[in-house]
Amino acid sequence: MRRLFCLVLTCAAVSAHADLRLASPFTDHMVLQRDAQVPIWGWSSPGASILVTSGWGGWAQTQAGLDGKWMLKLPTRPAGGPYHIDIQTSSGEKHTVKDVLLGEVWLCSGQSNMDMGVRKGYAPPLRNEEREIELANYPRMRFFKVPVRFSDTPQATCDARWEVVTPQSIGPASATGYFFGRDLYRALGVPIGLIMTTVGGTEAELWTSVPGMKKVPGFDRAIAANNQAIQGHRRAVRIAERRRMLALDPKSVPDPQPSYKRAPGWLWNGQVAPLVPYAIKGVIWYQGESNVARAAEYMRVFPNMIHDWRAAWDQGDFPFYFVQIAPWTGYGNGTAAAELREAQDWSMKSVRKTGMIVTTDITDDFGDIHPINKQDVGKRLALWALALNYGKRIEYSGPLYAGMTTEGAKARLTFIHGFGLMIKGAQAEGFTIAGEDRQFVPAKAKVDGDTIVVWSDKVPHPIAVRFGYGSAVRTNLFNHAGLPAAPFRTDRWPMTTAGRAW
Numbered sequence: 001m002r003r004l005f006c007l008v009l010t011c012a013a014v015s016a017h018a019d020l021r022l023a024s025p026f027t028d029h030m031v032l033q034r035d036a037q038v039p040i041w042g043w044s045s046p047g048a049s050i051l052v053t054s055g056w057g058g059w060a061q062t063q064a065g066l067d068g069k070w071m072l073k074l075p076t077r078p079a080g081g082p083y084h085i086d087i088q089t090s091s092g093e094k095h096t097v098k099d100v101l102l103g104e105v106w107l108c109s110g111q112s113n114m115d116m117g118v119r120k121g122y123a124p125p126l127r128n129e130e131r132e133i134e135l136a137n138y139p140r141m142r143f144f145k146v147p148v149r150f151s152d153t154p155q156a157t158c159d160a161r162w163e164v165v166t167p168q169s170i171g172p173a174s175a176t177g178y179f180f181g182r183d184l185y186r187a188l189g190v191p192i193g194l195i196m197t198t199v200g201g202t203e204a205e206l207w208t209s210v211p212g213m214k215k216v217p218g219f220d221r222a223i224a225a226n227n228q229a230i231q232g233h234r235r236a237v238r239i240a241e242r243r244r245m246l247a248l249d250p251k252s253v254p255d256p257q258p259s260y261k262r263a264p265g266w267l268w269n270g271q272v273a274p275l276v277p278y279a280i281k282g283v284i285w286y287q288g289e290s291n292v293a294r295a296a297e298y299m300r301v302f303p304n305m306i307h308d309w310r311a312a313w314d315q316g317d318f319p320f321y322f323v324q325i326a327p328w329t330g331y332g333n334g335t336a337a338a339e340l341r342e343a344q345d346w347s348m349k350s351v352r353k354t355g356m357i358v359t360t361d362i363t364d365d366f367g368d369i370h371p372i373n374k375q376d377v378g379k380r381l382a383l384w385a386l387a388l389n390y391g392k393r394i395e396y397s398g399p400l401y402a403g404m405t406t407e408g409a410k411a412r413l414t415f416i417h418g419f420g421l422m423i424k425g426a427q428a429e430g431f432t433i434a435g436e437d438r439q440f441v442p443a444k445a446k447v448d449g450d451t452i453v454v455w456s457d458k459v460p461h462p463i464a465v466r467f468g469y470g471s472a473v474r475t476n477l478f479n480h481a482g483l484p485a486a487p488f489r490t491d492r493w494p495m496t497t498a499g500r501a502w
Contacts, residue, residue, distance in 0.1 A: 019045045019068065020093035025278045026085075027097065029162040031142050031193025033279040034079045034102040041071035042087070049090035055083030056102070064089075079103045079190035101140060103191025104184060105280045106385075108177030109207065109272075110287035112200030113323070113370060113377075118178055119171035120372070126175055127372045136170040136178070138192075141185055143173045146197040149270030150262050152230055154209075158274040162193075174198060176323070179378025180284055180385075187386055195280070197271040203290045204298065204305050205502060207272065210265035212308030216300050219264060222502050226263040264502070268308075276312050282319035282389065283309065284381050288340050289325055289369060295339035295497040302347045306354065321355040321384045322348075324486065326363045326371050331471035338469040339495045341487050345400075355384040358398050361484045366472040380483070395419075398483035404465060404490045410455040411462045412448070413490075420480025421447045428452075430468045430475035430487075435459045438493065440466060445477075452477070464491035 022042040032038050040052055044064045052074055053059040062072040074085075081101035088094045108114060118133060120126045144162045149155065163169045170178065174196045181192040199206075205213060213219045236256040291298045306320050324344050331337035348356040357380035363371040371377075387396035399415040406412070411433065415421070428445035433456045443465065445454045454465050468475040468487030477485040 019043065019048075019091070020087065020089055020095055022087065022095060022097070023278075024157045024160060024274050025144060025162075025195070027144075027161040029099045029142050029164050030097065030144070031101045031103050031105055031162070031191050032074075032076055033105045033281060034076055034190065036076050036279050037073040038076055038279040039071055039277045040074050040085075040087075041069070043068045044070060044089045044093065045091050051088045052085060053088075054085045055100070056080070076102050081191065101142065101191035101193070103140070103193060104188065105193040105195065105278075106177075106181065106184075107195045107197070107275070107280050107283045108174050108180070108285075109197050109283065110285050110323075111198065111202045111290060113289070113326070113374075114174055114176050114196075114284075114286035115198035115200050116175050116370060116374065117172045118175045120175070124368075124372055126374060128375075132375075133167050133170060136165055136167050138165040138182065138185060140191040141165040141181055141194070142191070143169075143178070143181075143194040143196055145173060146195070146271045146275070148199050150206075150266045151270035152227075152263070152266060154269045154273040156274060158271065175374035176286055176377050176381070177284065179375050180381045181378075183379050183382035184385060184390075187382070187392065188390060195275060195278070197267075197275065199267060199271070201290055202267060202287070204287060204301050205264040206262060206267040207287070208264060208301070208305040208308050209268045209273075209312065212268075212304060212311075213264040215308075216304050218501055223264055272309070272312075277314060279315065280313070280318060282321070282385065285320065285322040286377070287322075288344060289328075292325070292331055292336050292340045293497065294500045294502065295336050295343050296495045296499070297497070297501055298340055298343040299346050302343060303351045306347070306351050317353045319353050319355070319385065319389055320351070321357070321381050323377055323381070324356050324358050326359045326369070327366045327472035327474075328369045329366050329472045330369055333471065334496055335469065336497050337471040338487060338489075339497050341468075342489065342495075345486055345488065353388075355388070355397070356486065357381055357384070358484045358486045360468060360473075360475050360487070361478075366474075383483075395479065395481035395483065398481075399477065399479050399485035401467070401486070401488035401490070406462055407453075409460050409462065410453050411465050411490075413452045413454060413465065415450070415452075415479075415485070417479055417483075418450050421450055421452065422478050422480070423447060424476045424478060428477065430473050430477070432466045432469065433459050433462050434464045434466075434491075435461050436463060438464070438491075440464075464489065464493075466490070 058075040060072040064070040082099045085097040185192045362373045362376045383396040386392040397417040399418040402414045431443040431445045432440040433443035434440040443456045466489040
């Protein structure tokens with residue numbers, strides 16, 4: 001079959017129309033997932049036969065549909081390169097992708113704390129910013145940064161290309177993503193590809209497909225209302241255009257202002273859809289700040305988003321590791337931020353192959369929603385991947401609350417990942433305790449083996465303990481690996497954000 005195809009190519013007219021196009025992620029310097037069947041897709045003349053061959057010996061063949069779109073799966077081999085990939089059509093077209101590496105590909109997404117570049121661009125700079133940029137010379141690490149695009153319909157392409165990591169290129173790359181990838185590269189010694197699609201100040205709903213969001217109760221009505229507003233705005237624009245044509249004066253009829261707001265699915269459409277189903281190992285995610293006011297709803301929205309992405313890629317339950325939102329005084333004196341962290345913790349415990357890192361101890365300025373230490377954020381995300389996906393025998397999580405018992409006036413807490421519990425400092429910070437009146441007061445705590453004993457002289461009969469439960473609470477409980485305990489509460493009393501909806 002392959003020989004017959006080559007014969008057809010030889011006989012094809014050289015003057016064929018240049019209809020061959022590859023999907024956006026397939027550019028020079030790209031990284032493909034090693035040891036996989038990687039989807040490759042694009043467009044050509046309708047009905048044309050497509051042959052893809054590679055420098056490592058893998059090849060695949062398919063035929064374009066009536067709309068010209070085609071997709072095939074190309075087998076890759078163990079890590080290596082550089083290689084080339086040739087794409088040929090039966091109409092005589094040919095395209096070569098050069099400097100292709102086979103390695104590990106991760107997608108990095110979220111809002112501003114994932115978007116923050118290695119060159120931050122505003123004060124204060126990233127920790128050790130100039131030195132990090134100077135040392136960013138990794139020819140076998142590449143990144144693909146998707147430009148910002150909100151869209152009310154799914155897009156097939158995006159204006160981006162793969163870049164080799166150099167001091168000249170690394171500035172706009174996600175700092176969290178880069179440091180995560182750098183730690184993987186140092187530990188594994190294989191090429192690393194990082195796909196970065198990020199937008200500051202955005203809710204998880206925008207990153208979920210419209211069909212996916214309709215699975216969350218209540219969002220079908222919100223989506224329908226917004227679609228009506230969009231259609232109304234488009235009609236108004238068409239009417240304005242006709243009036244300008246009749247008036248022969250463009251300035252006489254201004255464009256109408258849209259009455260709708262950005263809606264669920266708009267970043268999925270503009271910045272995720274063009275990437276699907278590019279083969280990835282997994283996802284790292286840093287988002288949640290924009291959902292704080294609706295933290296209780298995030299318990300449904302965030303797990304739903306993870307399921308939605310996995311369904312779209314159709315490559316199984318790939319790992320999905322995320323960052324718990326950092327302490328910030330700007331969230332106010334209530335418990336909304338703590339409830340968002342609780343929703344993130346719940347998502348980790350209820351969705352398979354997910355993981356969460358905590359940043360309470362590496363946030364120097366609680367008055368800054370954008371902590372500048374992204375090196376440790378990337379490192380902690382890499383610990384999850386190295387332990388669970390690459391077989392490294394390391395501790396990868398800080399202590400996670402497991403259970404509570406009471407012993408008279410004291411509460412005893414147990415933890416997962418709690419081996420070698422330690423309190424860094426003269427006394428424990430961040431614990432509160434309450435009795436039947438549900439009034440929490442500051443508590444004392446001490447390590448007792450692999451448990452924590454908590455008490456207060458003001459609460460003779462404790463029924464609940466909370467730890468780090470607020471907008472910006474300093475904590476100092478760690479395990480033997482120096483990883484911080486995640487904030488938690490032992491009670492299940494109603495959330496203050498319950499009932500708040502999109």
